[in-house]
Amino acid sequence: MPKNAMLIDVSRCIGCRACQVSCKQWNRLPAVKSSFAGSYENPSGLSSATWRYVRFRETVEKGEIRWRFLSFGCMHCTNAPCVAVCPVPGALIRRDDGTVYLDEQKCTGCKYCISACPFDVPHYDDAKGKVYKCNLCADRTGNGLQPACAKTCPPEAIKYGNRESLIKLAKTDGKKIYGENDLGGLSVMYVLQESPSYYGLPERPALPFATALWKDIIKPLGYLGVGATVAAIILHYLIIGPKRYKGKEGG
Amino acid sequence: MAMIERHNPKERAVHSIHAISFIILLLTGIGLYSKSFFGITKIFGGVDWSRFFHHWAGVVFIITVFLIYFQWKDEASVFDEDDKEWFRVFGGYLGKGVKVPPSGKFNAGQKVFFKMIFYAGVLFGITGIIMWIPQILSIPKFIVQLTYILHDMILIGLVMGVLTHVYLGTIANPGTISSLLTGQVDEQWARHHHEKWYKAMKKGK
Structure with missing residues (x-):
């Protein structure tokens, strides 16, 4: 608190x-x-x-x-949802005294915080x-x-x-x-x-569902998907290997 | 080694500009994907410059998506019976010495990637413009939140697709990369990988 x-x-x-x-x-x-x-x-x-x-x-x-x-x-x-989505380190930070501080010098204007x-x-x-x-x-x-x-x-x-x-x-x-x-x-x-x-205040203010989905599900899935692709490529190369065409007739 | 022209200079230029714009977009955009990638923005002189390059490389990317679509749609957007068989055997990539049906200028996998690039490019463009200037377009907040999700999902799918595309176009299939670098491929390569196209080219000469 x-x-x-x-x-x-x-x-x-x-x-x-x-x-x-x-x-x-x-x-x-x-x-x-x-x-x-x-x-x-x-x-x-x-x-x-x-x-x-x-x-x-x-x-x-x-x-x-x-x-x-x-x-x-x-x-x-x-x-703060804005702090959670801000991609620039230090641009939007939550301070111990309770302030959500926006550093004008660091903000790049991506507007992620506005939507969150x-x-x-x-x-x-x-x-x-x-x-x-x-x-x-x-x-x-x-x-x-x-x-x-x-x-x-x-x-x-x-x-x-x-x-x-x-x-x-x-x-x-x-x-x-x-x-x-x-x-x-x-x-x-x-x-x-x-x-x-x-x-005009939300009855129960909360992190927007779409924002939570974006930050907590989609982004981690990205690492998983790209990691799995790289792993599959390496495994394919090691186990099955390249398709050589020289010296072969037809496919 | 007898060579045959696979892609003319215009085709290769379009593909190269598209690929370079993709790499610029990836390097300038990834810094905003997560705080842990933020250091990558330094390559382009900080986050403000990265965003600047991201926006304009995006414009180039979208234009070249359409150029690619129109230059290859005749060969890449029609699927035949051999393509169905190609999917059934996964293009022969899941084993050694698998019999693969003959392909035209593009094999069934490339045709799927062609479709993927087109739809991903169009969606990238739509979501990208919304993310760029939501305040000018007065887009409802809920839609803006959804575009962030979509933009990331397309990115993830496309990076997975492009990694596979680069792998298959280089070390997985020796002899392929010259079709991008010089436009010329070994005739033996052509007969092995794109038999129907090779025969059509020979007949046409």
Whole structure:
């Protein structure tokens, strides 16, 4: 289990988007031009230049508008599917403190992680040819600071700290935690007011079946198949040997 | 030693370009197959260059797949009764002195490999383009995950096929490699391995 984690209690969230802004500010990410699509949600999703955004769920119930907010970014899974599929050593690594760290210098932009992520977090930047996502402000946490979003959250909906004590605290308040044990335990957990799918989160996040098949079955079978072919060739050469045609008539 | 032309320069050029593009694709792609092969990307100047060469060698590979298809389809895509018999005796490769039915320009095994190269090439191209630019084509994630599986499966099958092809074209059948290098083969070789083709060539002269 990771040491540190972030716990986001959405019932405390006021939808101010300070986390979104402080993320952009600390990570020096440019603003993304967006257009109005009938919601206060802005921008409408993560991108290579937006690593955290507030997802808005605006519904009308009995003539009253009901707001639900979800500050969303990388979930920093313990058994992260993106780390499992990344082919470049060191480009996407899982750190002991709970961070899934993407090294921009090493990323080659193959996009394997994009297809593997159950949360649709990593995004490809066409201009830079690389993938980007939240690094849980590794440059801040490595120096004893809180991630920018947690530091700035005015209602303290985003809390960062020791994972065990965060879980304990929420449980003593009788709150249900999303992501405590999924994918080996997420380093970003939620206390939700609605079902996970209401917020566009998978009910039970897991390694995609096709990705597991690819990594754990197909690739090992490849070694087996190629190895068997080489073995068959060597055996054939030793036991049966070449087909010589000289001095023979017909076949 | 009387020689006979088996493949003209155009046929050999197409085959050679196709083979070279395959080797480049293998060396540039294998580095991304598994972290343990990552060091191979250094041959082409790192992983970014490897991917660059992989994409464009892939384009050459697909074009030459079609050139090969069209240059040999008349001889390689039709199976006759002798070919059925050839399969029955596994081309005589599973024993010594096995009686093998006469073959045309290509034997039944080569015809199967010809089909394999064509279908694998087309599927490689389709899955490869999806893997290259999924964000531009807005391909659903599930399809992208499947293309990774397919691309790897074709790779595995093709490497197995190519290893066998190279073995059979070189040390397993002495006298064969000159059909690629010079295009000329020993007449005795031709009569032994491709009797029907040899007779047709002789009759045509």
